[in-house]
Amino acid sequence: MYENIHVSESQRLILPVILKWEEVDPARHAFDPLAAPAVIRGLPAAADVPARLRGRPRDPRVIEWSYHVGRVWADEMSAALVGHYGRWACGWRWSTGEGDYDGGPGTTWCCPRDSMSTPEATLEVVTAALIDWRSWLEDLSERFGRFLPIPPDAPDDVLLDIWERAVAHLVTAVADRTGGESGWYAHCRQVLGWFLSAAGIPSERHERLLEDAIGGRFDSWAEPERFVVTEVAERLAEAMVRRPGA
Template sequence: MYDMPHVPEALRPIVPWSLTWPEVDPARHPFDAAAAPALVRSLPPAADVPARPAGSAANTAVIQWGHGAAKAWADAMSAALVGHYGRWACGWRWATGEGDFDGGPVHAWCCPRDSMPAPQAALDAVAAGLLEWRSWLEDLAGRFGRFLPVPAGAGEDEVLGAWERAVAHLVTAVVERTGADSGWYTHCRQVLGWFLAAAGIPAEQHTALLGEAIGGRFHSWLEPEPPVVADVSGRLARTMAERGRA
């Protein structure tokens, strides 16, 4: 089982690791993609983007700026976006690999040091990250809809097969999206938890269900082998089939 990284209470609203399906479900949160870039530029932080010091990414002044003024600005922009759209929007900077938050699905943003070369470029990157994140949430909602709901009155074999296919499909989708880079398994477990929530499984049961199914076999920088994906899918599917039989 994997423990989520500790997050200070003050930062919790803008950290995506703990986002729940009700918080990100596109059906619950209207969004106008065409209006998003202008909206980003209308928020208070957009008027005060900190200028990046001259020098390469390895320059000490640039590193300090990235961890200091630039990070504080990105946090402020996250808070402003969450204030406007809801907490789902904090995922705009959940970059793949070792970006601002480890192991996410976003490619348009990395971290302040690399994504804020100039004020206008920074705002472009924020808007692009927001649009990419929202697109991923909508993509996941569509994937969930392919497998849910499991037909009422379905036999145990049908339930087992439906869950096996769904879990294998979602793990593969997250691996492809994150590149199985650093920390990818955190978002994978989260996506599987979102699927459980969409299927009506109470949130307080997710940790045990996913811990038993995954069993510590997903690792940074390693794409899980097909037998591992099949075993994880089979474990969770059997548990869900047994629940239906009980």
């Protein structure tokens, strides 16, 4: 679904909503949070951090600076982090609500207007945001491990139970993490796709499976009711167990 977003190749490189599991799986990408501050300060973008324009956040001059100066620099920092760590690192800016990218799980960085100040303080926020994002990925990996591997030869009722519990658990975790704010369901759908990948389900099946299970059931600014979570979990579990070729 989101893989078809029309953006330049440079923007696609730093777009977190299209990240795949193999790109973010912590087991495949080493990261030392203790070394992160020095790494970030050693990147080319760290040598040219623009100081935030003085003024209130909603001052038109500050808004213009945020888009035309701050965001350009943040894109450069994202590209530098991706160049050093890999594609997974672009998620450092994916905040809850309407930040640089809509509907993410981050709570440290929002956007240049609200998150940048002095160059030194800005680099500290970048570091904290990257570590926070990585922590979320590691948390998800641990959650996946509670349900995987799924035994393929288990009875249908056992498989249904595993899939239902896994999907309900992950939807609830993402809703909690994002606060159900603007666009949160995009990351929820992504996380479920990551789980499908981790479970060995071919990527070409993901869009249909997730659309059939989720389509139209989640809204911005609203955490899903329990019955909705249960319905989504049951629909996806049923598709996985009853219709393995779907």
